[in-house]
Amino acid sequence: MKKLLVITCMLTTAVLLSFKTIKMQFAIPQGWPKPVxxxxxxxxxxxxxxxxxxxxxxxxxxxxxxxxxxxxxxxxxxxxxxxxxxxxxxxxxxxxxxxxxxxxxxxxxxxxxxxxxxxxxxxxxxxxxxxxxxxxxxxxxxxxxxxxxxxxxxxxxxxxxxxxxxxxxxxxxxxxxxxxxSNNAKYDSVMRKQAVFTENEDKGYTLYKQHCASCHAEPLFANYSFENNGLYVDKTLNDSGRMAITKQPTDSLKFKVPTLRNLKYTYPYMHDGRFKHLGQVLNHYAMGIQHAPTLAPQLRKGVFMNSEEKFYLISFLATLNDKSFVSNPAFGYPQKYFATGEGL
Amino acid sequence: MLFRLLFIGLFCCTQTVAAQYLDLKFVATWGGKPVDAQKYYKLPSGDSLRITNFRCYISGISLSANGKTVYIEPNSYHLLDMAEPPSMQLRLPNIPKYDAIYFSIGVDSIMSISGAHGGDLDPEKGMYWAWQSGYINFKVEGNSNLCNTRRNEFQFHIGGYAGKDNALVKLTLRNADAPNTMTIQIPLSKWLQQIDLRQQHTIMSPSAEAVQLAKQFAATLNIQEP
The missing domain is CATH 1.10.760.10 (Cytochrome c-like domain)
Incomplete structure (x- = not known):
């Protein structure tokens, strides 16, 4: 009887342990908010x-x-x-x-x-x-x-x-x-005090905080709110954005604020992919803003930067590109599960 | 003290013994008879219609006696499907004496915003909107010559959980006899004849119209006299 009990206990432990080994803990990067x-x-x-x-x-x-x-x-x-x-x-x-x-x-x-x-x-x-x-x-x-x-x-x-x-x-x-x-960009290393910004990046960081951070907030570089960022309406799409969901006129032309992380890899930009280059995006914020009742208040006056400032800002944005994210084999095509030529 | 405890114990035991089950049977009807999905029904206007699909969530079932809640069904989400007779019948085990039954038509907002659920709530059941999150509380589909649509189809997918578009309807049915079997009639003939199918034949998203139709739908449900 005792023997049986011992064996049962051992088996239970073994089972529990085997499950334990496959459990994973989601790691929240240091300084990041609690996940939703x-x-x-x-x-x-x-x-x-x-x-x-x-x-x-x-x-x-x-x-x-x-x-x-x-x-x-x-x-x-x-x-x-x-x-x-x-x-x-x-x-x-x-x-x-x-x-x-x-x-x-x-x-x-x-x-x-x-x-x-x-x-x-x-x-x-x-x-x-x-x-x-x-x-x-x-x-x-x-x-x-x-x-x-x-x-x-x-x-x-x-x-x-x-x-x-x-x-x-x-x-x-x-x-x-x-x-x-994605939390291994140069920006993240700087925040962890494992690296330092160059002078240009640092100037760009200041400009980012001044002009972009109210929507593209650190450390995720998005606040996940819905905003009208002043894009003209593409008449071939007539996309009213958030209003189609909420039916509220106050949500007309609002789209979700996307992250600024990994911009190097994610062009073209905007909900309809209208801009191929970051320069076009910055020009839009400087000169392209369309005024509408739902326009984000921060953009009412436009965001003007001289060419030097644009260069600094783009230098900073480049520190948000996370090469390890786009090359991590754990996220890639799982070759081992597919036969040759299958998948993707 | 001991005697008192014993007495309470005995009392509890007899209560459990006295407790019963309740079989709830739902029947979708046309003119008081179960809907036949093959059959075209004549309308007073001379037009006709057929109901090919009826599916509906029943949730949050509870019972009360003298205004006090006496039973709350745990994890109470049931998908009724006219095409699957066993789904139209629910059994509530171990229920006390009651004089009223409460339930909702549809799925509450908490389940609508908390991801993918299993069982009757599994999105594979086809009662979850893919393009805009939320459950479809009930579906009524069919054909009628009144509908100027492809194959004369009408499709009512009624749902919505947020704000003004919340289409969940709670209802109460009273039955002082507390029977073991209760048949709840869903008179689709009454509901569909309140709708002008020429104008209104396709609803597939949350809206004020959907909320109105959900209220009208709930108002038609009744306990069928044995």
Whole structure:
């Protein structure tokens, strides 16, 4: 009897330990705010993150198995689609907005340029089902995964049984996306006192704090609010932004403030990808502001900088480019799970 | 003291024994009879319509007796689907005596803003809006010659959780007899005939119209006399 008890205890410990080894702790970078995402409801584990990563890179999520999340959110581009102004879905269908860069999503309180999506777990539903993006349905994705030779085993590893549900699939995708933390730019090293700004960068930092920080607040370089930054309305799109969601005229032409991190990799800029270069963006703030009742008050007078100042500011913005983020193999195409020529 | 405790213990035991279950049956009806998804129904105007799909969330079920809450169903979210008869019937185990039942049509805002849930709330059930977060509280779809749409379809996807567009409707049904089985009728004939299908046939996002239709819908529900 005693023996049995001891064996049971040992087995229990072994089981507990084996789970412990795969659990992951989400590390909050020093000095950063508390994440918005509730990790208590979807605790990170190595196997779930890996499942999410596999799904992220697998075109099986699209109707014709041609397009994966990574098609429009590639790591080399800080998880956006470089050189496309508007998103690009299956059968070369063109969407109506610029695909956003994915990083530091645990701190984001809403998703999409207009905040249409209120939680990271349900974000993936939008591109999966949008006819201009992946044009697929969740039940059909589940059917495809069930008959796939790898997924039942991966769900088993992640969840303890091989049942594939919408909730599990979506939460695994969240887990991978939550790990996409970019906090190793030069700026971060300077803040950690491991590096120093050059004189030009330092001047640019001062200009940033003066002109940009009210919306693009440190350390995330976004405050996730919705603002009208004075862009003229592109008549081919007539995109009213946040107002389409809230139906409030006070939200007309407002879009979510994007981060200034990793700008080197994420061009073109703005919700419709209208600017290819940072210089164009700065010129817009200096001379292009369109006055409308909802214009952000900070922009009423425009942001004028001479060419020297622009140079300093751009030098500072370059310190927000995180090379380790775009080259971290843990975020990349999971070659080991795919056969040659599969995925992406 | 000991005697008193024993007495309370006994009392509790008898209470548990006396406790019953309650089977709640929901029936979508046309003119008092269960809806047949194959059948075209004649309207008084001579037009006709067919209901091909009816799905609805019932949530937050509780019971009261003499105005006091006596039972709250834990994790109370149920998706009724006319095409799946077992889903139209719920069993509440171990309930005390009651004279009123409360529930909501739809899913509350807390569940609408807290990510992907499982079971009946799983987004794979097709009752979650992909392009703008939130649950669809109920869906009624079908065809009618009154609708100038593709395949004469009408599609009511009624939902919305935020602010003025909150389409969740709470309702109370009283039944002093506290039966073990209660059939709740959802008279879609009454609801659909309040709608001018020529003008209003497609709702797929939160709006004031959706809120109005949700209220009208809830007002038609009633306990079917045995």
């Amino acid at each position: 995402y509730d990790f208590g409801k979807n605790p990170l584990s190595y196997n779930k993150v890996e499942l999410g990563r596999m799904l992220f890179y697998d075109p099986v999520l699209s109707r014709d198995s041609s397009t994966s999340c990574a098609s429009c959110h590639s790591q080399y581009n800080a998880f956006t689609h470089v050189d496309h102004d508007l998103s690009h879905g299956i059968n070369d269908r063109i969407g109506k907005r610029n695909s956003p860069a994915l990083m530091n999503l645990a701190w984001s309180s809403s998703f999409m340029w207009d905040g249409a999506v209120n939680h990271l777990d349900v974000q993936s539903l939008a591109p999966i089902t949008n006819p201009l993006e992946m044009d697929e349905s969740l039940p059909n994705v589940i059917r495809k995964l069930q008959s796939n030779k790898r997924y039942p085993a991966m769900f088993y590893k992640a969840y303890g049984d091989s049942i594939i549900t919408g909730q599990r699939l979506l939460q695994a995708l969240s887990q991978f996306m939550l790990t996409l933390v």
